[in-house]
Amino acid sequence: MVEKDDKQRKKATGEDGLVYERPREEIEVLPGVRRYQFISKSQHRMLTKHLNRIAMVIIALTLAFVIFKSVFIGTGYSVYCLEDRSCMRVLSQPEGENCPEYIYPVEMVVASRTADYERFIRQGGLRCIQCGNCTKWCILEINIPEIAARMQELSLEALDEGKISAELVLEHGFIDPQTREPLTPEAARARYSREGYDKVARLYEQMTAIIAEREEVQVAER
């Protein structure tokens, strides 16, 4: 039926002397950059209407889960993020107006939607000093420091409950932003004693205390 309609359309346009062009295979977002539209293109839909409906219900439920989860854990504003990466412009600003820890803010925000601790920590979320420099570049003015602060609280609780590993925190959470190497305790204390770093310093002390206590318990159990 679809083929027949398609042929009729081609024939009609031919009689009018117009050239019928097939739709482009994919949309060009920027010159040379193309994005595949898996959901919106008809040839990528399911084989039957019922399968298509089931797929749409699954997509709707997944979206609802992400929205409810972020609202429930206190990072609800993260669902507004368009992931357009305009906040990344903070990285190319002069010192004092840039991100002092070279964090990709968009990655922190996306991780906070579903409390993805691993992604949040690997992207430097624990080191966010909540200066707000990145928020100036967000076209929706999402309060990125507030989201980061809430995720830091949740990460601390998750570490205490054993949901995240000590290795993840020590190897990826508190690193030197230039070398990407983990900071020694002395280097961490020196770096986080600087002005503006009081929240990160407190978080570092709380997390390392939890890890030290856990290791003492493990040694005692042996």
Ligand code: SF4
């Ligand atoms: S609020 Fe956090 S992520 Fe944003 S610029 Fe400041 S330190 Fe970087």
